[in-house]
Amino acid sequence: MALSLGVQRTAEVVAIETERWEIIYQGAIDDRFAEGAEKPKPLTHFLKEALEAHLSGNPVAVARTQARGCRLTFAVVGGETGVPSYSKDVAPLLKAHCVECHRDGAIGPWSMDGHARVRNYAGMIEEVLPTRRMPPWDPDPDFGKFANAHTLTREEAQMLQCWVSAGAPRVEGPDPLSEALPPLPEWVMGKPDVLMRLLQPEEIPATGVLEYRHIEIANPFTNEVWVAATDIKPGNRKVVHHAILYAKWEGGHDDGTGNGLHFCGWAPGTPPARYPGGVAKRLPAGAKLTLEMHYTTSGSPQTDQTEVAFYRAPGPQPRNVEVRRA
Numbered sequence: 001m002a003l004s005l006g007v008q009r010t011a012e013v014v015a016i017e018t019e020r021w022e023i024i025y026q027g028a029i030d031d032r033f034a035e036g037a038e039k040p041k042p043l044t045h046f047l048k049e050a051l052e053a054h055l056s057g058n059p060v061a062v063a064r065t066q067a068r069g070c071r072l073t074f075a076v077v078g079g080e081t082g083v084p085s086y087s088k089d090v091a092p093l094l095k096a097h098c099v100e101c102h103r104d105g106a107i108g109p110w111s112m113d114g115h116a117r118v119r120n121y122a123g124m125i126e127e128v129l130p131t132r133r134m135p136p137w138d139p140d141p142d143f144g145k146f147a148n149a150h151t152l153t154r155e156e157a158q159m160l161q162c163w164v165s166a167g168a169p170r171v172e173g174p175d176p177l178s179e180a181l182p183p184l185p186e187w188v189m190g191k192p193d194v195l196m197r198l199l200q201p202e203e204i205p206a207t208g209v210l211e212y213r214h215i216e217i218a219n220p221f222t223n224e225v226w227v228a229a230t231d232i233k234p235g236n237r238k239v240v241h242h243a244i245l246y247a248k249w250e251g252g253h254d255d256g257t258g259n260g261l262h263f264c265g266w267a268p269g270t271p272p273a274r275y276p277g278g279v280a281k282r283l284p285a286g287a288k289l290t291l292e293m294h295y296t297t298s299g300s301p302q303t304d305q306t307e308v309a310f311y312r313a314p315g316p317q318p319r320n321v322e323v324r325r326a
Contacts (some may be wrong), residue, residue, distance in 0.1 A: 001130040003074055003161050012067035013047055017054065023070035025050035027065030034068055075155040083166040084159045086115055087173025093156055093174055094118065097135060107268045114273035115170045123169040125300045128226040129157050131267070137271040148271055153291060188272050189229055190213050192309035194220050196289070197235075201303040204295045211292045214259060217245075219286070226280045229274035236304040241294040242267040244308050249287040255325040259290045262323040264308070280313040281321045 001007075005014050011033075015025040032255070050060045078084040094102075094112050101109035110120055118125075128134040152160075163169075192273035196217050202208070228268035235242035248260025255262060263281065264273060275281070293306065 002072060003158055004126065004130040005031065007067075007072065009067040009069040009071055011069035015047065015050060016053075021062075024054050024060050024118065025063055028067045037132065053202075065181060075158045077155065077159040077162050078166075078292045082162065085173065086163065086168075086170055087175065088096050089159060090163050091115070091176040093152075093159070097150065097152060097156075099177070099181070101136075101269065103184075105296050112177050114148075114232075119168040119170070125160060128165040129160060134173070140250050141193045163220045187231060187233070187273060187309055189231060189309075189311060192231070194218060194310045195307060196310070196311040197307040198291065198305045201235075201305045202293065202295070203296060204236075204304060205303040207297050210297065213295070215291045215293060217289045217291050219283075219289050221283065222285065224285045225283050225309050225310075226313040226315060226317050227283055228279075228313040229272060230264035230281075231272035231309040231311075232264060232270075233307045233309070234304065235306045236299045236302055239295045239302045239304055240266075240295045240306060242292075243294075243308075244292040245308055246290045247283055247287045247290065248290070252284070252287070253322065253324060259292065260288065262325065263289075274311070275321060278317055278318040279321060282316075283289045 007014065007026075007027070011029070012027065012241065013029050014023060016022065024080050025047060027049045029045075031044045031046070032039045033041040046062060046065050046212070053060045062234065077089070077094060083101075084090055099112050100106065100107075101114040102110060102113050110121060111116065124135075129152075132138050136151060137148065137150050139149050139151070140147045141151065198215060198217070202213065210258075230243070230245075232243050242265065244265040245255070245263045246259035246261065247263040248254065253261050263283070291306065291308065293304070295304065
């Protein structure tokens with residue numbers, strides 16, 4: 001964030017108005033401190049005056065001042081020139097962390113299939129990094145390590161920021177992102193033991209805000225089963241916002257929706273769920289299955305026939321997984 005906003009020193013304040021997301025003031029809070037000196041009390045309150053002017057609808061008279069504090073040192077990236085190499089640094093990083101979703105047939109809205117495409121989206125990359133919208137599921141490292149996290153180190157994020165700020169240059173060397181990728185598997189975890197799908201295609205209109213749809217799916221099992229892994233494949237990624245499979249049976253828990261227990265779900269970026277050895281989800285005989293579908297319109301009429309894959313455990317397991325809503 002400091003790199004993106006051009007912050008150079010500690011104790012530098014940035015005031016941003018949120019209607020147009022523009023900086024209205026940046027610099028020192030007041031004039032009390034200077035290098036090696038300190039006034040008994042400040043004589044000019046830069047930040048206070050800027051905020052009062054802005055909130056009164058008046059122009060900010062002094063929008064920038066010199067902050068007083070220690071100089072910040074950012075990660076050293078880009079070698080002697082200070083500009084990271086697209087071929088050696090940027091493209092391999094994107095390939096390792098981003099291409100999994102940003103490729104044809106995946107969830108990303110555009111494909112990182114070469115320098116020209118990435119350069120066209122360089123401004124967007126610069127925006128989503130400091131706001132931590134990308135990578136998705138980017139937990140705060142100060143709170144520990146999390147499974148399935150998509151995380152860039154501070155050095156990696158700063159390297160991308162520096163490359164974009166330099167104009168996203170191509171220069172020399174091969175383009176790793178232009179190399180052909182292996183086709184996406186139909187199912188990441190292999191052929192499912194049991195595959196369920198919506199009985200008929202759902203019709204999604206071109207425009208409008210749609211209510212959640214709760215669609216009953218026939219339970220393919222006549223006896224109790226233990227499920228070791230699940231996967232949900234949206235039939236139309238243009239319009240599927242999320243899908244949740246609920247299971248309801250006599251004596252079973254209900255999360256307050258009336259649909260029963262959250263059995264498995266999918267939203268953009270959600271990986272398939274495979275449980276460790278000795279762990280599975282119990283699905284009693286005769287359980288009622290309901291698939292909650294949330295669709296968003298895309299500007300043209302669409303259809304969807306989402307599928308749910310089950311991978312069975314060999315039998316009852318020592319530990320049963322249940323997902324409950326607080």
